[in-house]
Amino acid sequence: MTPFFLARPMGMIVFLCISLCAFPVLSTAQTEIQTLEFPYFTLRNRTDSPDPREAYGGERSDLKAGLCHVGELGLGVLSPLADMVPNFLQEELLRVQSVQEMDPAAILDGLAATAGERGPALYVHGYYIDFEKGCRRAALLQRNATLEGRFLWFSWPSDGAAALYTHDEADLYWSLPDLADTIIELERRFGSGTVDVIGHSLGARGVVLALYEVGNRRPDIRLGHVALLAPDMDFDIFARILPRIAPIAESITVYTASGDKSLALSRQVHGYARLGESGNDVSKITGVEVIDLSVSLSDSPTGHLYHIYSSAVGADLSQLLNAGKRASARSGLVQKGENLWHLQLATGD
Numbered sequence: 494m495t496p497f498f499l500a501r502p503m504g505m506i507v508f509l510c511i512s513l514c515a516f517p518v519l520s521t522a523q524t525e526i527q528t529l530e531f532p533y534f535t536l537r538n539r540t541d542s543p544d545p546r547e548a549y550g551g552e553r554s555d556l557k558a559g560l561c562h563v564g565e566l567g568l569g570v571l572s573p574l575a576d577m578v579p580n581f582l583q584e585e586l587l588r589v590q591s592v593q594e595m596d597p598a599a600i601l602d603g604l605a606a607t608a609g610e611r612g613p614a615l616y617v618h619g620y621y622i623d624f625e626k627g628c629r630r631a632a633l634l635q636r637n638a639t640l641e642g643r644f645l646w647f648s649w650p651s652d653g654a655a656a657l658y659t660h661d662e663a664d665l666y667w668s669l670p671d672l673a674d675t676i677i678e679l680e681r682r683f684g685s686g687t688v689d690v691i692g693h694s695l696g697a698r699g700v701v702l703a704l705y706e707v708g709n710r711r712p713d714i715r716l717g718h719v720a721l722l723a724p725d726m727d728f729d730i731f732a733r734i735l736p737r738i739a740p741i742a743e744s745i746t747v748y749t750a751s752g753d754k755s756l757a758l759s760r761q762v763h764g765y766a767r768l769g770e771s772g773n774d775v776s777k778i779t780g781v782e783v784i785d786l787s788v789s790l791s792d793s794p795t796g797h798l799y800h801i802y803s804s805a806v807g808a809d810l811s812q813l814l815n816a817g818k819r820a821s822a823r824s825g826l827v828q829k830g831e832n833l834w835h836l837q838l839a840t841g842d
Contacts, residue, residue: 529632535648546625551652558597563632607642612687619694623653637807672703697724723769753796
């Protein structure tokens, strides 16, 4: 049974108050609600619901775009406790405040004004993500990796239901042509070597397959850095596809962890090791920089959502995507093999 403080935000807040109010306030949390804004592309259907959290559903549709505004929940007199909320509960303090649909070209025009010389960073979410959860987690990733101004969220029509994994796989595959088109259009508008692509879990599989299509259609294209976070993909299939996608990217980085419960389950379902699991023979994917997070995520509840909850992972992503640093030049990494690095333990992550 899910604990009540995980099931409902107010229950969580009461739990935190009971648990923490005996301790002195460690820092002053913000008392005003912050709003996090970012642009999105989506292949979801409109629902016409007045509730912005339900603006889009899980059905397949044509490409749409807009801006999502996510605000932090006001805690009132409990605001001083906000800084003491465990990292993995921060998502429960966020609410989708508004969704402003716009023409995709207008979104790209706005991104051009804010992205700077580095260009855009396109993020593709994973399985079991409805629109509301996707907005909240996209906001957390943007903040954790300091991608403000560059960030563009691509939301494919996941059903947002734990029991519908195979449905989500089908919807992801259906979305691949549009994801490939988006990557090609971003490179056309922003220039060679300026488009970074990020994928999490099942979304990372989508990124790899879309890049395979991009490479076949445009072998001359040159993208920036590709970051695959907890990728839910067959390790050996990735190794076979890699020679087709490596030439079109400046770098490919794979983040792995042991104890990733979601990937362990996926391995059981598919019968083969997942790319995002630690312990694979990474010598088969020469040229890919593999970042093993097992030590630094020893206290992570699932080992799967480190991209939004771990400040150490966020800092490493920022060094890669914003500063363009390869693994050998990034702080916090210790080389353990020709293409394998370990991220060192960071207190509080």
